[in-house]
Amino acid sequence: MNRADVEGKIVFFNRPMQADLISTFEAYGGCVDQRYDGAREAAKLGAVGTIVRSMNLRLDDLPHTGAMSYGNTPVNVRIPSAAISTNDAERLSGILKIDPKVKFYFKQNCKQLKDVQSYNVIGQITGSQYPNEIIVVGGHLDSWDLGDGSHDDGAGCVQSMDVLRLLKETGVRPKRTIRVVLFMNEENGLRGGRKYAEIAKRKGEKHIFALESDSGGFTPRGFSFDGPDYKINQILNWKPLFEPYLIHYFKKGGSGADIGPLKNKNLVLAGLRPDSQRYFDHHHAANDTFDAVNKRELELGAATMTALIYLIDKYGFNSIEQKNKIKD
Numbered sequence: 120m121n122r123a124d125v126e127g128k129i130v131f132f133n134r135p136m137q138a139d140l141i142s143t144f145e146a147y148g149g150c151v152d153q154r155y156d157g158a159r160e161a162a163k164l165g166a167v168g169t170i171v172r173s174m175n176l177r178l179d180d181l182p183h184t185g186a187m188s189y190g191n192t193p194v195n196v197r198i199p200s201a202a203i204s205t206n207d208a209e210r211l212s213g214i215l216k217i218d219p220k221v222k223f224y225f226k227q228n229c230k231q232l233k234d235v236q237s238y239n240v241i242g243q244i245t246g247s248q249y250p251n252e253i254i255v256v257g258g259h260l261d262s263w264d265l266g267d268g269s270h271d272d273g274a275g276c277v278q279s280m281d282v283l284r285l286l287k288e289t290g291v292r293p294k295r296t297i298r299v300v301l302f303m304n305e306e307n308g309l310r311g312g313r314k315y316a317e318i319a320k321r322k323g324e325k326h327i328f329a330l331e332s333d334s335g336g337f338t339p340r341g342f343s344f345d346g347p348d349y350k351i352n353q354i355l356n357w358k359p360l361f362e363p364y365l366i367h368y369f370k371k372g373g374s375g376a377d378i379g380p381l382k383n384k385n386l387v388l389a390g391l392r393p394d395s396q397r398y399f400d401h402h403h404a405a406n407d408t409f410d411a412v413n414k415r416e417l418e419l420g421a422a423t424m425t426a427l428i429y430l431i432d433k434y435g436f437n438s439i440e441q442k443n444k445i446k447d
């Protein structure tokens with residue numbers, strides 16, 4: 120972009136998500152700068168507004184919303200920005216090829232409301248042997264308002280609660296404390312996750328593992344892990360136990376936004392990794408609704424999470440001293 124091209128104009132960002140990446144989250148990551156930073160960058164060059172192609176691999180008529188930032192741009196020079204559906208983006212792109220001088224009009228009535236007090240929701244089974252060792256499992260309660268947030272992240276919330284239910288139903292009495300945390304305000308600034316970590320630190324709570332489900336209620340494929348290698352390697356040894364259920368993805372990588380603030384050098388963080396092919400069909404759009412969640416896929420995710428939590432509760436993590444002893 121340069122000033123001569125965009126000054127006084129509406130800038131149209133139309134870079135599609137890269138379809139040849141198997142991880143749609145990677146494709147999203149490579150694209151979302153258009154929505155997040157586009158208006159701020161275009162405003163610097165004198166643009167009057169921005170239109171963004173929705174972050175969606177599928178061609179349909181649904182606009183997808185999401186976080187954006189004006190950075191430190193003063194309020195009086197901020198420009199409006201809107202997402203249009205992928206079909207509309209294709210249409211607009213076609214029209215622009217025929218007539219580069221086409222006029223585009225848009226009007227918005229969105230506004231930022233004042234903050235209100237809200238809460239994380241927490242429940243736990245207190246450990247029978249090591250009650251001070253805490254294993255967290257969670258998702259986030261809030262969602263964008265154009266759908267009902269069933270995949271993002273109602274699925275993660277019910278799966279996390281289901282971990283406790285499944286442990287109870289199978290008669291497992293956890294040795295460590297298993298705590299479900301339904302985090303508030305992930306989408307708009309991670310306030311629940313930050314507050315949870317802040318209070319945990321203040322109380323001197325010892326978290327040994329945290330698992331988040333925030334990638335949709337689709338068929339589980341495995342987990343990604345973040346933390347010390349020797350602990351992650353211990354978990355990787357359990358991979359064969361999951362493989363008969365077609366759960367095979369055990370890799371070092373990201374975990375979840377809400378549990379991120381808990382990160383320290385001893386803690387293992389993990390994210391459930393479901394099949395990601397349909398996630399962005401629904402993400403932050405009006406079709407992120409209850410009917411789009413397959414009950415069986417959702418339940419398989421909850422069972423997968425429970426199995427991992429069960430193993431971590433049962434065996435704990437080897438201390439670095441134990442680990443060195445095994446090596447010797």
Ligand SMILES: [Zn+2]
Nearest residue numbers: 259271272333
């Ligand atoms: Zn989410």
